[in-house]
Amino acid sequence: MKAIVYLMHNNGEQLNLWKQYLPSPEVELISIPAEQDLVTVLEKTASANLPSLLLVEMSIQSTTNKLLQASNVCRWCKENQPSIKIIFLTTRQETELNKVEQKWALRQGALCLLPKLNHQNLQSQIDQIYGFLSLNPPKVKIIADVPEITTENIVQSALGGARLLIKKKDFVAAMNQLKEVIRLNRENIEAYLLCGEIYTELKNFEKAVQAYSQAIAIDSQNLLSYYKRGLAYTSLKNYHAAITDFNHLLELQSDQAKPFNARGIARMAIGDIEGARLDYNQAIALDTNYAEAYLNRGMLHYSIGEQTKAREDYDRAVKIDPQYEGSYFAWANNSEIKGLSVF
Template sequence: MNRLQQSLSTATTVLVLSALAVGSNLKAVLAASPPSWLQASLNRAEYDALVLPPPVTAEDFYNRGLFFHGEDDLEEALDQFSQAIVLDPDNPDYYFSLGLTYSDLGDHKLARRNYSQAIALDSTFAAAYYQRGLSRLVIPIAQVNQPAAPSLSADQRQNLTLAIQDFSRAIDLSPAFVAAHYHRGLSYYLQGNETLARQDYQKAKQLNPLIAEHYYQQGFSRLYIGGDPSRGLP
């Protein structure tokens, strides 16, 4: 009996019976909630083969990419999303997910390239505009968080202008997009426009106080709103 067979003995029988009772299957159960004993007894290749079907279609590779991204295996996720794109180069979701993975890896240039491709395929993709805008804010945010941040460079100012355009487009497509309002406000602040910054923060807070408070607690809004979040805007 090999290691895979040993792992799928008594304990797995219980899972199989439970899966049959709810009309599911073993792979679905394991993928949704993999037991620790199973993960510990198999190597990664054996475990992946058990919970993931062999990829055939672009959607298969895409779903595998989502799985690996959820497992924080970003390099493998990149490979799976890229293979999905090879099979179906006209699906904006695939480019968007590839962009998110590059963002997580810190490669914002490649992330923007993929967000732009998603937008080219679907000009109403609000989340792609938002994420592309975020990718343009990375350097300005890192700079302004320093106590004695120098003036922004011409390239950084241009990135802010483009970020505002992206956030504005996301808001046009999805007016209740709280994060887009918030980060457009942050962009306005970095440009020196505190009036528009406050307006966007007020709108974000109006749309969803809890989410706006979350961003506030991250510290960014203190840079352009000031005051105590428990007392509201100054």
């Protein structure tokens, strides 16, 4: 005849572990919802069907008085069914338990207080319980948790794959991954940002603008979307639109050097020399090792005949980053790349 064990627990994870590992051909485990009164359940159970053991999470409040279920059931068993054994459970780790709690459990009438069940103490706790039932404990085989495959899992996997493919310059395969992300979640901002990155690499700046605009439509506070779209507008020589994006970005956050440098380039292109100078100065103030900002400011100085200042900025840029030695700017070709649109 099977030994019957009643289990009352209000933690879903713990409840599932007990239900998964405690039952055997010799032990039947019956879960009692924490909303029920355990004493009432026992009173309504025929004597022949009463449990041999109760496992009770000790913090669960009684539904009939201000006491704990654990205290109530210990008192009832002592007065009515002293043969029923009781073990208290807790959701805290063994290192978090103290002697006062252990002594309290014993005074109530429990055999012991067991800490939170986990894969490390699973076998020992099963051994204890079967020992109290005078049964040979089974050898526990840990069942590995199988992660649930959700839409979000698929989305994150596809995004990761797209990022790797972009690094490998396999833009067609990366775009196919991003199409799948967008199909599953049209609100995924990162997917549109990565699309914009691909179009920028392909010099298809019109499509890049569309991608970043989609990201902005989803989240009008996304700073990176404004920055990237501003750069795409600059590459399209739509400098006023670029300046508008950089202005909006800097209204939201003004402590980064790159947006000031980028706005400076756009302002320089429309002939706003003083505005560009202020932006380059601010970029350098925020990042004194920003080689590109020194180079851009040097080009500005050169354009207005300030040769000494131009040379100073150019030398500083090269000292910070030797790649600028003999450097020059070539505007990106903005010819349209067709066939990869997801819009």
